[in-house]
Amino acid sequence: MSIPPEIFVIDPRAGLPLQVQLRQQIIAGVLEGRFRPGERLPSSRVLAGHLGVARVTVNLAYAELVATNLLAARGREGTFIAEAVDHPPLAEAASGTPARFDWTRHLDGRHARAQRRDRAGDWRRFRFPFVYGQADPALVDHAAWRQCAVQALGRRDFAALTGDQYGADDPELVEYITRQILPRRGIRARGDEVLLTLGAQNGLWLAAEILLGRGGRCAIEDPCYPGLREILAQTGAEVCPVAVDAQGLPPDALPAGLGAVFTTASHQCPTNSTMPLDRRHALLDRAMQQGFAIIEDDYEFEMSFSGAASPALKAIDRAGAVVYIGSFSKSVFPGLRLGYMVADPAFIAEARALRAMVLRHPPGHVQRTLSYFLSLGHYDAQMNRMRRAYAERRAIMERALAAEGLSLVPGGASGGSSFWLELPEGIDSRDLAQGLRADDVLIEPGPPFFARPDQGARHFRLAYSSIEADLIPEGIRRIAAAIGRAG
Amino acid sequence: MSIPPEIFVIDPRAGLPLQVQLRQQIIAGVLEGRFRPGERLPSSRVLAGHLGVARVTVNLAYAELVATNLLAARGREGTFIAEAVDHPPLAEAASGTPARFDWTRHLDGRHARAQRRDRAGDWRRFRFPFVYGQADPALVDHAAWRQCAVQALGRRDFAALTGDQYGADDPELVEYITRQILPRRGIRARGDEVLLTLGAQNGLWLAAEILLGRGGRCAIEDPCYPGLREILAQTGAEVCPVAVDAQGLPPDALPAGLGAVFTTASHQCPTNSTMPLDRRHALLDRAMQQGFAIIEDDYEFEMSFSGAASPALKAIDRAGAVVYIGSFSKSVFPGLRLGYMVADPAFIAEARALRAMVLRHPPGHVQRTLSYFLSLGHYDAQMNRMRRAYAERRAIMERALAAEGLSLVPGGASGGSSFWLELPEGIDSRDLAQGLRADDVLIEPGPPFFARPDQGARHFRLAYSSIEADLIPEGIRRIAAAIGRAG
Numbered sequence A, B: 001m002s003i004p005p006e007i008f009v010i011d012p013r014a015g016l017p018l019q020v021q022l023r024q025q026i027i028a029g030v031l032e033g034r035f036r037p038g039e040r041l042p043s044s045r046v047l048a049g050h051l052g053v054a055r056v057t058v059n060l061a062y063a064e065l066v067a068t069n070l071l072a073a074r075g076r077e078g079t080f081i082a083e084a085v086d087h088p089p090l091a092e093a094a095s096g097t098p099a100r101f102d103w104t105r106h107l108d109g110r111h112a113r114a115q116r117r118d119r120a121g122d123w124r125r126f127r128f129p130f131v132y133g134q135a136d137p138a139l140v141d142h143a144a145w146r147q148c149a150v151q152a153l154g155r156r157d158f159a160a161l162t163g164d165q166y167g168a169d170d171p172e173l174v175e176y177i178t179r180q181i182l183p184r185r186g187i188r189a190r191g192d193e194v195l196l197t198l199g200a201q202n203g204l205w206l207a208a209e210i211l212l213g214r215g216g217r218c219a220i221e222d223p224c225y226p227g228l229r230e231i232l233a234q235t236g237a238e239v240c241p242v243a244v245d246a247q248g249l250p251p252d253a254l255p256a257g258l259g260a261v262f263t264t265a266s267h268q269c270p271t272n273s274t275m276p277l278d279r280r281h282a283l284l285d286r287a288m289q290q291g292f293a294i295i296e297d298d299y300e301f302e303m304s305f306s307g308a309a310s311p312a313l314k315a316i317d318r319a320g321a322v323v324y325i326g327s328f329s330k331s332v333f334p335g336l337r338l339g340y341m342v343a344d345p346a347f348i349a350e351a352r353a354l355r356a357m358v359l360r361h362p363p364g365h366v367q368r369t370l371s372y373f374l375s376l377g378h379y380d381a382q383m384n385r386m387r388r389a390y391a392e393r394r395a396i397m398e399r400a401l402a403a404e405g406l407s408l409v410p411g412g413a414s415g416g417s418s419f420w421l422e423l424p425e426g427i428d429s430r431d432l433a434q435g436l437r438a439d440d441v442l443i444e445p446g447p448p449f450f451a452r453p454d455q456g457a458r459h460f461r462l463a464y465s466s467i468e469a470d471l472i473p474e475g476i477r478r479i480a481a482a483i484g485r486a487g
Helices: A018-032 A042-050 A057-067 A090-094 A109-114 A142-152 A154-163 A173-186 A199-212 A227-233 A277-290 A343-361 A364-374 A376-403 A429-437 A468-485 B017-029 B045-053 B055-067 B090-094 B110-114 B142-152 B155-163 B171-185 B200-212 B226-233 B277-288 B344-361 B366-374 B378-404 B429-437 B469-486
Strands: A071-073 A078-079 A194-197 A216-223 A238-243 A260-263 A293-296 A322-327 A339-342 A416-421 A459-463 B072-073 B079-081 B194-197 B217-222 B238-243 B260-263 B293-297 B324-325 B338-341 B418-422 B459-463
Touching: A018 A042, A018 A057, A042 A057, A042 B217, A057 A071, A071 B366, A078 A468, A109 B344, A142 A154, A142 A364, A142 A376, A154 A322, A154 A364, A173 A194, A173 A322, A173 A364, A194 A199, A194 A343, A199 A216, A199 A227, A199 A260, A199 A322, A199 A343, A199 B344, A199 B459, A216 A227, A227 A293, A227 B344, A238 A277, A260 A277, A277 A293, A277 B055, A293 B055, A339 B017, A343 B110, A343 B200, A343 B226, A343 B344, A364 A376, A364 B194, A376 A416, A376 A468, A429 A459, A429 A468, A429 B226, A459 B200, B017 B045, B055 B072, B110 B469, B142 B366, B142 B378, B155 B366, B171 B194, B171 B366, B194 B344, B200 B226, B200 B260, B200 B338, B200 B344, B226 B238, B260 B277, B277 B293, B366 B378, B378 B469, B429 B459, B429 B469
Parallel strands: A216 A238, A216 A260, A260 A293, A293 A322, B217 B238, B217 B260, B260 B293, B293 B324
Antiparallel strands: A071 A078, A194 A339, A322 A339, A416 A459, B072 B079, B194 B338, B324 B338, B418 B459
16 A cells, blocks of 8 residues: 555644654654555655655655664665564654643533443354344345345436435335335325434434424333433433333323323333233323324334234324334344334424434435335345244244243233343342353343333343344353353 | 235224225225225235224225225226226215324424525436536446445445444444545544544534534634534524635634634635635634634545645644544535544544434445445546546636626635636625526525625525536526626
8 A cells, every 4th residue: 555645744834844744744654553564655756746845855754764764765666664663763753742622621421421331342253142133144135135236226226316315315215115114014104204214213313302302301111222211311301211011101100291202012122012902092092182292113013923013003193193213224134224204294394304404314325225125025025034034033032941941021022033031039130141241142131221220130131133043042041051150 | 016904904992883994094095195096905805814804894895995986896806996086085085084183382393494495406407507516427437336336245245234333333444534535635543533424414413413512602604504504503502603705714703702613624615715824723723722623624625626635624733623524425426425524532432422322323335335436446536537527617617707707706716616706786696596597507596605694695606516518608608698687
């Protein structure tokens, strides 16, 4: 690799000879690892031209550093960073370090502090990763996705995909979602009731910012998706956690004065319970009486194994009180970063304006590729393949859990991609998770899901979306053994 | 296309016979255009199974609608939406319309209201589109991009790209930006000083939200990029516009008590002036003395025609006070939605946490495709091609403007992709722009760029990034003629 001349900047005000400034910059580049052994410096002619200095100035700086073995001159080939820089001249580079700007005045760290730290970015390193929400590449039809991407990059589509669309979405993808995806959830929607998002996380953020960005009061399920609590903490809204039971969120337990209620009605996260129809109607009735909006995170509807999935809350929402949030992260793959929201046109118009301000729109090529993936039937095929694989893994999980005597929390639905478990008294799931890492096993401890983390100390989640079927029994055995040792 | 059974939902509480409910839903689907002539309904067996009702119920509903010619029965082929639905029975569908949720209580319209309305989404319809910031597909190396996308979808990359990366970026792309892109601007940065964004718009929003999301005071250039004013209006910060001159933002004119200053130092938007070196140092000195952060939007650095571009403000920022914002929208294409920010690691950590909360990360496949596009040399080739084309168009523009006697505002740099012009007294650029639409010409009137829009009444911008070279003279002739008619 060659080092480009543009990296060098001469400051006539610096009060240092130009030749010294240049030398300092080369030394700093080596010390900081930006210039690497064997890389070629610009020729003195090119660099002198770029800096507007005499060529002899550059030659002098180079010669000085060749003499100290930091650079190596190789005749007509040019000047290179030396292959072995043993003792770089630290002192020379360190001199002249200027004062630093004080960022502490500007950064209160509210975002970094709110960030979840319980997710293992290195989950692939573990042999038994019972982690939630990651894709199993073996289940993704890689060849079909690639074929769709190539098709979306054809000349016909390319011109349309390269432009800045301002607030608009790919009309083909929106059409497909309204006509083929939403009907499966019992949802009827027009194009102006749909907005594409950068995944469900982005949809939840947009909804929270619109409804609660200027304060207010909202209710969430307890336990719930930790990412939602993170989002709401930034809004300044008062957040009321409402304990779920085996039928999900109990509408009777909602406090008064709410502006918004967040629910995972069809598949409670993380307990996997399903809200029965009478509760759904009670929740919708209450929304109309008390005037709160409902945000439905329908995050895993594709993974229902027993016949048709129960329809979404949005499907029976005749009044239009529900903001529905869907995602392709589970059904295609999470790195895709595409989801959608469905709501009243007035709400969607506001969300569209906010999205355009924050990020404009999801990349055009990604939208069109997904559109082909859906319309050519690959999505359906992949769903069927995933459902079969998950159902098989779930059955293996159930047998292994029963064999090892591990207790499921009652009320979980027969679908999804995870189990919610309870530990014997006296064992903390955080300790269990930490200890299991040494056994090559990743599990998700309960506390991050709860408003008061200690309430989750005896719970943990086991997902089976990213672990191979034949590794499950051994993984469960290791978990049971660790519990045995701890109990 | 077949209508899926899942779209139909029966509500036992609705107090209406199941058969009537089903009929209403079919009618509503046709009326609302969701079911289209010729589409096939589910078989009565499948639909009855899905709804959990007797098959005769479905058959009765279908038969009723066949009798009114809304449906057509075609023997063993099934039941279809009739090809010609002349007088759909509106009354029946309209009965039973329930109360609507009152969204006015929840939506103050602050985002939709702040949205710019001056951008023509339909600019391709115009023969002479002097619009800014859109790609010219003829200059994009479509085949190379496609080849890189295919390479990024190879099996080796695919597994990594499908995962949820939480807050992380593609390390290959970050490496390339720090080692090959930033050095051209004189910027030296490590990986922890770089964050990928969904384009420069996203970078500006992240910076504004972090620095001003809880209020404060900031300065912007006047005139400036209207999208920035839109972003700042949502923060609740006090925004102080500071008039630019032929050398850009004058640091002496900045008010006291600022937390942040936004500047387009190298290429002022929209006047195209370049801030000279002494002003840059004065601005940086002032930032250190008064403690304000500088956000540098280096939005078009690739388009310098006369030798090397002046280095970025960030390049001489030894104290680390500058948050640098770059974009690939102009140099690759805007639909890509990829940019980056460079700043102190503490700032980047906070921006990374905020980005992860709002949208996680840009889609993995897009990141890796760009990484190949850069590392295989296509980016450089495309830059050279674009520079040549823009330089040629700029020369044609200059000749045409001079020939027609149109006045440039003094101080514009010899690069970029637009001119900033002044009209004779008494002509409003908004009227001019409106009138020119009928002549197939799009120009950008000045008012949206100004804090007080009327100050821009005599200005307008002419961009040449999306108009073919040989159409320029005729386009300019039409503009001059319209000015002549109006004057």
